[in-house]
Amino acid sequence: MNILDNITADKRKEVNLRKGLIPVSQLEHSVLFERDTISLAERLKTSTSGIIAEHKRRSPSKSIINNNLNVQDVARGYEDAGVCGMSVLTDGKYFGGSLDDLLTARASCNLPLLRKEFIIDEYQIIEAKAYGADVILLIAAILSKEEIKQFSELAKSLNLDVLLEVHNEAELQKSIMPSLDMLGVNNRNLKTFEVSLDTSKNLSQIIPDDFVKVSESGISAIEPISVLKDYGFRGFLIGENFMKTENPGASAKAFIKALEQ
Numbered sequence: 001m002n003i004l005d006n007i008t009a010d011k012r013k014e015v016n017l018r019k020g021l022i023p024v025s026q027l028e029h030s031v032l033f034e035r036d037t038i039s040l041a042e043r044l045k046t047s048t049s050g051i052i053a054e055h056k057r058r059s060p061s062k063s064i065i066n067n068n069l070n071v072q073d074v075a076r077g078y079e080d081a082g083v084c085g086m087s088v089l090t091d092g093k094y095f096g097g098s099l100d101d102l103l104t105a106r107a108s109c110n111l112p113l114l115r116k117e118f119i120i121d122e123y124q125i126i127e128a129k130a131y132g133a134d135v136i137l138l139i140a141a142i143l144s145k146e147e148i149k150q151f152s153e154l155a156k157s158l159n160l161d162v163l164l165e166v167h168n169e170a171e172l173q174k175s176i177m178p179s180l181d182m183l184g185v186n187n188r189n190l191k192t193f194e195v196s197l198d199t200s201k202n203l204s205q206i207i208p209d210d211f212v213k214v215s216e217s218g219i220s221a222i223e224p225i226s227v228l229k230d231y232g233f234r235g236f237l238i239g240e241n242f243m244k245t246e247n248p249g250a251s252a253k254a255f256i257k258a259l260e261q
């Protein structure tokens with residue numbers, strides 16, 4: 001078993017528990033409001049920086065990144081920095097996040113919010129909507145082609161955008177379908193935690209141009225971003241590089257300023 005198998009096994013148990021506590025019918029009632037803002041994909045297309053900034057307390061590869069921050073300050077800081085969107089980890093066991101974090105982020109800023117989660121069940125997509133997300137992540141490494149289709153179509157019917165994450169060519173080939181909005185290449189192998197920006201460069205050539213391309217993980221400097229832009233990437237998902245500092249918003253602001261110079 002690799003870590004991804006452990007995470008998805010835990011996730012199935014967790015989702016079944018939560019389904020018992022809050023039935024879908026009740027979740028659907030708690031959908032707060034329909035938001036009428038520019039989508040993350042649209043923002044990435046017109047932005048010069050293309051930064052999606054993440055709230056991440058810890059990770060299986062790095063253990064604790066930052067435990068001393070509150071989500072409200074981070075969300076406000078990211079918004080003030082001029083990021084295109086915010087990603088909020090909602091997994092508790094491996095990343096120290098929660099659905100409450102998503103709700104707090106929703107109440108604190110107007111940015112498009114990505115629910116960063118290991119989605120293996122439709123229930124989690126309805127939850128994402130109920131807790132204020134605008135975008136869901138689907139990870140090709142843990143889903144079949146049929147699940148990707150079913151989950152992305154459900155998301156679209158709920159007015160949620162879909163970021164589909166791949167790490168290799170086989171995952172990409174099985175995933176290409178019209179119900180996706182953005183294609184993310186994870187530079188980190190979720191099974192070994194190895195990071196290489198070459199993953200983005202190599203896969204970019206075979207991602208059809210009609211998808212907004214996002215490069216995810218391991219980005220900590222501005223130079224690689226200009227290279228990745230030449231490969232067609234419009235979005236850059238950054239977590240640790242901001243979260244490891246005392247003030248992630250200020251770090252994101254300085255980073256974006258440097259990028260735009």
Ligand SMILES: O=P(O)(O)OC[C@@H](O)[C@@H](O)c1c[nH]c2ccccc12
Nearest residue numbers: 186216217218219237238239240241
């Ligand atoms: O902290 P980094 O290296 O900047 O990475 C952010 C983000 O890409 C990473 O957290 C991530 C990408 N895909 C995921 C899937 C699940 C959990 C986490 C992730």
